[in-house]
Amino acid sequence: MPGVKPYDEMHAEDGSVREHYRAFASWLARTPSDRVAQKRAEADSLFHRVGITFAVYGEEAGTERLIPFDIVPRIIPAREWQQLAAGLKQRVRALNAFIADIYHGQEILAAGRIPAEEVLTNGHYRPEMQGIDVPGSIYAHIAGIDVVRAGAGEFYVLEDNLRVPSGVSYMLEDRRMMMRLFPELFARHSVAPVEHYPDLLLENLRSVAPPGVIDPTVALLTPGACNSAYFEHAFLAQQMGIELVEGQDLYIEDEFLYMRTTRGPQRVDVIYRRIDDDFLDPLVFRPDSMLGIPGLLTAYRSGHVTVANAIGTGVADDKSIYPYVPEMVRFYLGEEPILANVPTYVLRRKEDLDYTLAHLSELVVKEVHGAGGYGMLIGPTASRAQIEQFRERIVRSPEKYIAQPTLTLSACPTFVEAGVAPRHLDLRPFVLSGKDVTMVPGGLTRVALCEGSLVVNSSQGGGTKDTWVLET
């Protein structure tokens, strides 16, 4: 933030290049700038041709855009990654335990560690899930945990994404692109591979098939080609060799799920769904949904089909629940959290509300149900009028908001119009839970391309970088 110098991923305080960036920095210094420029142009045209685009809502129908790709990788040294990975797996274990508990005995509420009304009146709590047993007691099979690094280089978890986290295709395509453009770089760094993610994912999904199914059929459910993440859905289905299905391709008969094929009906045992709970089953949730499968919940309840992620995981990744995650780690695992939360003011609490209203210009205020960077106030950069406008909204319904101190996100050198300049970034690693909890070493690095901006969302002009976890 103004005045505070961000942690620079590449350079130390004294301006020298950090050890894990040295080989890259010397390569960059030696490579003629016109070659770099030409490679950047090549990356653009490749992304276009391959059609790695995302659809943009609110513009002319069918608008597809590229997500800007930056060729300076975000490099993470091995020892930092080990710590990070251990923390992420621990966190996801606790989150899964929490969801299982909420939909069964609710011990954590009984123990008074989380206020019951915070959970039970939450819009993402699904009473329909109460008492349903799911294979392995796993709910969030795929979790995308957003991690940032603040002023002194320490990591914080910013957000847990446990519903339909996206972005993993960019992690994979960014790597493919870097290897295609700069093979020489990979010869001189030992970058941990991420390409086996689809294999891990498929294995993970098959491991949570309903009990007794020998050779489970997995299908990926997409809302269709108009969805902003359609590219990713098609990409993952292809990489896993499974069918990419839409609601219209599926139906329920005798509490089993089938897809319509050219040879008649075929049973589906695991559905990797990329549509929200609300649209999954028009008989139970939104009746106007054209995307879902009428009767799916019945088949789910009978244990004939596994839905990944499970219905109702949103109760654990809501911003109003986020402040309690470290408590879940202690409660379910009996361990101290390895990764820290960003200190958070819960505005339904009187003292937190008072503090926040008095310090609006220093804080980031977020709507607890907001996503994609919409509906938030970044105090230090907001105008007076914006702050006052937001203040009214908070006072009207404080329970809809949380506030956090503005973190100075770390920055990494990035190609921009004026040359190479530091830009803020975050990291979304993906954690898979099935029989085991697994990850590939890496994640999606998102970068805010506008100077000083902290918003990295692709819908708001963010770009991506390849993420390198070094093996040594």
Place this chain on the structure above:
Amino acid sequence: MLSRTADHLYWMARYTERAENLARMLEVNSRMSLLPQGAEIVEQGWVATLTIIGLLDAFRQRYGAVTPTNAIAFLVFDRDNPQSIYSCVRAARENARAVRGTLTSEIWETINGTWLDMRVAGMRSSSDAEVGNFFDWVKHRAHLTRGVIQGTMLRDEAWHFAWLGTYLERSDSTARILDVKYHLLLPRGEKVGGAADYYQWSALLHSVSAFEIYRRVYRDLITPRRVAELLVLRDDMPRSIRRCMSQVHTHLMAVRNAHSAETERRAGELQASLHFGRIEDIFDIGLHEYLMQFMGRTRDLGERVSRDFLVSAAD
């Protein structure tokens, strides 16, 4: 495989083939327009083309006078005309996009690349010479698409549905190309065999890449009867109706299911009639009547394929 996926693959292939065949048809017309002849005859050629693809009324409503420039504008780049080359390329790409997970990445990149270039081409206004190059380009991209399907795709149902679409579309199109010529000549009752006639028949042969083949097969003058025989009945002629129908039958048998018996029978019957057919008998019926009847039967097959395989039958 999913019925919806099969449907997209089938239409992806049909639209790719349709774009190419339209380019071929327009190319032959453009060639014919270059012959020394009156504006009225040129106009007749375009009227015949528009009639045969069923768009004459739609064209008249939007453009009025039938001129080569108008006709090309309507059939090539008009994005409001769902049958223009532009729209066909877009439809092929939209269908491919809907099932890109089923395609190899090379197929997707080829079809997407064609569309991206098409969009750029659609923004420029083209001179006559450029239009000629453009038709060549459309053909080349279609060759490339088929080549990459042939060279990279697993021989599974998806592959069969793509070819089923390709050959059904092509058989229909060869019939139409031949019929345009019929519209063009016979109503005027001009004597068969004149110089203009020669150029018209040879332009037609060129449009289906059959000029050199004709020379090799017949080593003789170009006569309407032989042209018709080549394009309808020859099994070794890659764009002939018989060749296409035998491919349709092969790919249909590869994907047959519990509902498709009657469709298989009809395809087999049609194939047999081409196999044992004689050009004399076709001319006795009248080439135009024969072709109209044939187009009716391919339309029926297309509808049956949709019903048996492509729309969800499992309710």
